[in-house]
Amino acid sequence: MKAVAVIPGKANSIHLRDVPKPTVSDVTDGRGVLVKLLRVGVDGTDKEINAAEYGAPPPGDDYLIIGHESFGVVEEVGPQVTELQAGDYVVATVRRPGHSLYDQIGMYDMTTDDVYYERGINLRHGFLTEYFVDAPEYLIKVPQGLKAVGVLLEPTSVIEKGIAQAYEIQRRLRIWRPKRAAVLGAGTIGLLTTLALRIRGLEVCAFGRTKPPYFNADLIHHIGGCYHSTQDTTLVQEAHDHGPFDVIFEATGYSPLVFEAMNILGKNGVLILSSVTGGGRKVEVPADRINLGFVLGNKVVVGTVNANREYFEIGVKDLSQAELQWPGWLSKLLTHPVKGLESYKELMKTLTEAKGAIKVFCEVAEP
Ligand code: BGC
Ligand code: ZN
Numbered sequence: 001m002k003a004v005a006v007i008p009g010k011a012n013s014i015h016l017r018d019v020p021k022p023t024v025s026d027v028t029d030g031r032g033v034l035v036k037l038l039r040v041g042v043d044g045t046d047k048e049i050n051a052a053e054y055g056a057p058p059p060g061d062d063y064l065i066i067g068h069e070s071f072g073v074v075e076e077v078g079p080q081v082t083e084l085q086a087g088d089y090v091v092a093t094v095r096r097p098g099h100s101l102y103d104q105i106g107m108y109d110m111t112t113d114d115v116y117y118e119r120g121i122n123l124r125h126g127f128l129t130e131y132f133v134d135a136p137e138y139l140i141k142v143p144q145g146l147k148a149v150g151v152l153l154e155p156t157s158v159i160e161k162g163i164a165q166a167y168e169i170q171r172r173l174r175i176w177r178p179k180r181a182a183v184l185g186a187g188t189i190g191l192l193t194t195l196a197l198r199i200r201g202l203e204v205c206a207f208g209r210t211k212p213p214y215f216n217a218d219l220i221h222h223i224g225g226c227y228h229s230t231q232d233t234t235l236v237q238e239a240h241d242h243g244p245f246d247v248i249f250e251a252t253g254y255s256p257l258v259f260e261a262m263n264i265l266g267k268n269g270v271l272i273l274s275s276v277t278g279g280g281r282k283v284e285v286p287a288d289r290i291n292l293g294f295v296l297g298n299k300v301v302v303g304t305v306n307a308n309r310e311y312f313e314i315g316v317k318d319l320s321q322a323e324l325q326w327p328g329w330l331s332k333l334l335t336h337p338v339k340g341l342e343s344y345k346e347l348m349k350t351l352t353e354a355k356g357a358i359k360v361f362c363e364v365a366e367p
Pocket of ligand 2: 043045068
């Protein structure tokens with residue numbers, strides 16, 4: 001079968017290759033599930049992997065099949081699988097357990113191991129291919145009604161984890177009624193975060209670089225959020241005008257903003273950091289001021305990566321809620337479909353060059 005792969009460590013090595021089709025017996029104890037891929041999303045991580053800045057092949061292989069944002073349909077299940085059946089739509093989690101305590105209890109997203117295993121990213125093959133096999137523990141069932149937007153579930157799971165972690169941490173306050181949130185970044189992650197926070201009833205100000213008129217700003221307004229271009233205003237200005245933020249979710253990929261966000265976080269507030277920044281950027285910061293604000297304001301900053309099945313399940317709930325409350329809104333995020341695995345060059349070109357792209361994805365097969 002066809003697969004889109006890279007040679008990790010070699011820039012722009014993306015290529016199409018022929019790999020053996022997996023079978024349900026690849027998973028032990030009759031627990032294999034064979035999934036036919038329908039759609040696979042790509043994001044900044046794939047860009048970095050193809051630029052040889054990130055990613056590693058599974059032991060024994062010199063290539064890595066990329067793609068970690070899956071959506072497919074179950075074609076066959078092993079004799080010991082009761083959770084799923086042929087015809088079910090599913091999305092796979094990305095990380096696979098290592099060895100720490102957290103890995104052993106299904107919280108592989110919180111691993112303390114130095115090495116982590118991620119399908120399509122690090123040491124495990126991904127989903128930009130025709131079929132994959134996995135155990136049902138790693139497969140989340142997507143209701144029929146969400147099949148048009150199911151490819152958004154993996155990025156949604158990542159933001160759901162960040163938000164759930166914030167609520168979990170804020171249990172320290174006994175009562176926490178967050179009113180105002182700032183979302184830094186208005187791309188796919190920023191939009192999905194805005195959505196999840198709007199569903200939870202918060203006022204949301206999203207910040208991006210682009211000046212309106214801007215399609216993403218319209219999307220934010222449609223679900224009752226507001227949008228500010230950082231070319232027109234600053235975080236400090238907005239916090240000054242409207243009052244401090246109870247929650248800030250950072251998803252720009254530009255790490256200096258983290259310290260600005262720390263500066264404008266409200267008392268008892270929580271700042272969630274989700275950008276994977278591989279570079280070596282340095283900035284000068286008002287260290288005493290930030291520290292003082294954190295100490296006197298009992299503030300928290302938390303980093304978050306990846307997601308386990310709990311957060312995918314919360315994602316299914318929020319995507320369903322979104323379809324009911326703002327029908328058609330999620331589909332508008334699916335801006336750039338690219339048909340067929342053999343169009344992998346166009347897929348990468350669209351990912352790196354397309355103006356106004358929100359979600360770029362490969363239509364691997366028809367349902
Ligand atoms: C993926 C996460 C992953 C992270 C770090 C992101 O693009 O969506 O699942 O944990 O990259 O590799
Ligand atoms: Zn990703």
